[in-house]
Amino acid sequence: LRDTSIDNLKFLSSRQAIEDIAEFIRQKNEEKEGDQKWIVFGGSYAGNLAAWSRLKHPELIIGAVSSSAPLLAQLDFYGYLQTVDEDFNKHGGLCYQQLVEGFEEARIQFQSAEGRDNLTKLFKIYPPLSHFDDLSTYDIDTFFAYLVAPFTHTAQYNSPSVDDLCQTFTTHGPDYDPLKALRYVNPELTVNANFSHSVDELSGIEFNGDISQRLWTYQTCAEFGFFRSSNRGTNAFGQTQSSNTFIEYCIQLFGINVDQIEKNVESTNAYYGQRDYYAGTNVVFSHGTQDPWAFLTKKDDSKHWSVVIIEVEGGSHTSDIGISCDALPFFCTENMKYVQKLTLENMQRWIDPVFPVPDRVDITDNVGKRPQFFDPNVVPSFSPKIKIPEAVKIRGELLKVSDRYGKISKFTGKGRKVLLPPPIPSEDDVVSESIIQDWIEQTWDHFNMTEDRTFKQKFWFNNKFGSTEGPNFLMIGGEGPEDVYWVQTETLDWIKNAKSVGANVFLLEHRYYGESKLGTNDLQYLTSAQMLYDVATFIRTQQVKQKLTGPWITFGGSYPGALAAWSREWFPELILGAVGSSGPVLAKNDFYEYLEGVEDVIKRHSQKCYDRTNEAFAKLRTLSMEPEGRELISDKFSLSPAWSQDDVIDSLDLNEVFMELFGLYMGTVQYNSLNWSKVANLCAPMEDDKYEDVLDALREVQIAQEGENATTISSFKHDIDYLISMKEYIDGHDSTQFDDDELSDILWTWQTCNEFGYYQTTDYGEG
Structure with missing residues (x-):
């Protein structure tokens, strides 16, 4: 192939790679003749290839050693940063405290021009943040990716170790500015936070220099996802790494939108049986307890005794297939020595088997089956244990x-x-x-x-x-x-x-x-x-x-x-x-398709309504970056509680405002009439030229639905406290506090948390 254009990248896939492995083995078998026994090895993505090649070609491969292999393809890989957070939380003390405070302070600095200038000077951001015509969430994510990098590298590779990085991070003591501490462990000469620049760097199609990042980015878009977000609630890194940014890379670089990414991920999991339904045999799966990729590895439920799952205590990414403990025993813990010994014992069994092992196993599960026996012929008792009212x-x-x-x-x-x-x-x-x-x-x-x-x-x-x-x-x-x-x-x-x-x-x-x-x-x-x-x-x-x-x-x-x-x-x-x-x-945690569908309905009804709605929310995002702008939002949409220029706004509170305003569209579209009259009424102010300011039009949409005195909740805590206050009334002992309609909120919230997800997000790229 001459280059890495999109037309040529279609030949880059794990399925092609597995057939490359199989063809390589066939050719070597022909050269060597005789009965050759092949064992494949790999770590990380290559660990996937090792396990999958054994699964797909057991006639050629007798076994596989698969270290730190993320067998489960996942679009929103929130577990990566969750594990990094846990690794540093275990260390605790000043290190974790300073990590939390540093990221929170960086987030606050983005809320004003002065704060962004401070970040520019401290981290030597070039071009300066003040030069951005429209500072996007993608640019902000790009900056925070620099801040996250030392901590993810340490957690993944243990180089330096968590202890060593924490020692460096806290070397100036508890009174040191946490932002300066973040700079101290981010020794980059300059930081380029321009998302478009990053896209340009990955857009080159020629085989010049190191093109591995473009190639791997394509594979994540076309097969795996693996988008390392911070979408997991409260954590040290806050809401600073959105899957949206990764999705936008896929869209701009390869024309692969979120719906196609989702299908690609589902196709990959279906083809290989993903993590929980891996049907191969004669495999050693290992993972380290510190490794962020372990979130997607196979940790339990082997479907056959020949599939061995080993945990490396304190191990990092692929650490068990690196240094040999026999050659350098002083580098190894007793646990690591055991892991390598057990791996060797299994390989010996594959080479000289004592018991026959099938090429693969037939996996049965309870998907679609009820979990308990039910006798349809049972005669129910009509002697109640409690008093039942008469019909x-x-x-x-x-x-x-x-x-x-x-x-x-x-x-x-x-x-x-x-x-x-x-x-x-x-x-x-x-x-x-x-x-x-x-x-x-x-x-x-x-x-x-x-x-x-x-x-x-x-x-x-x-x-x-x-x-x-x-x-x-x-x-x-x-x-x-x-x-x-x-x-x-x-x-x-x-x-x-x-x-x-x-x-x-x-x-x-x-x-x-x-x-x-x-x-x-x-x-x-x-x-x-x-x-x-x-x-x-x-x-x-x-x-x-x-x-x-x-x-x-x-x-x-x-x-x-x-x-x-x-x-x-x-x-x-x-x-x-x-x-x-x-x-x-389909139960789904990140139900981005909901708002994607709402957006589609608005666009199909009226391009003008769609464009002005898009403009309104873009303007809200821009205003939210400045103290004066946040005060303007507060005044125009009657925020409760109100925002002043002196207030520092929590990201959850900002989300609260956007969700309140998104809700104007969500409810209308969800319960739209067959003749689309409700959507037409919704869009009427957005289409009315008398509202020169799109925010005035959006406010009119709100008033039309909620009345002249409509307020906008701007406190996440308000909603949480509202739900928490219901918990002691679920049993219905006091209906004067909350009636049955109101109690439905806490009950359904529990069901979404416990079973379904269904959380309507905007994690689908630009919209």
């Missing part, structure tokens, strides 16, 4: 929508008001004579065979259209209190379908939500798996109690849509089919 007929009522907490919730991703059902259009649409409100006794923990605690779960049913022999429709409740609305309103599509096929209609409230509380503040029993067993128990109970012999179909929208699909997957003997509307069946 009652209820009269349909017109409902009102609460306007409390109407804004989009950054934790739930939903407007709080939409947890309540919409109002019924008229009395004529209400089914009233055949609706029953009832309760079922459920166990607290379906996965504990000795569990004897129970709770009452609320449900409604409507048998107007059905019979004991006919089909049964079950609407599964979700992350909020349920209401008779869903079984009483004949204009609803699923009720019309029930009428068409003669189905009984049921609605089951989700455990913990509404009135279906367990009577505890302990959230460990609030999971989707527990709810799915609630559904199965409910169906079986109704089959016996009401002598229902017809098939069951489950329904749900959003999270309940996922529950509906999963209920059919787990309990096909009970459930004939499922209708899952907008069900997010």
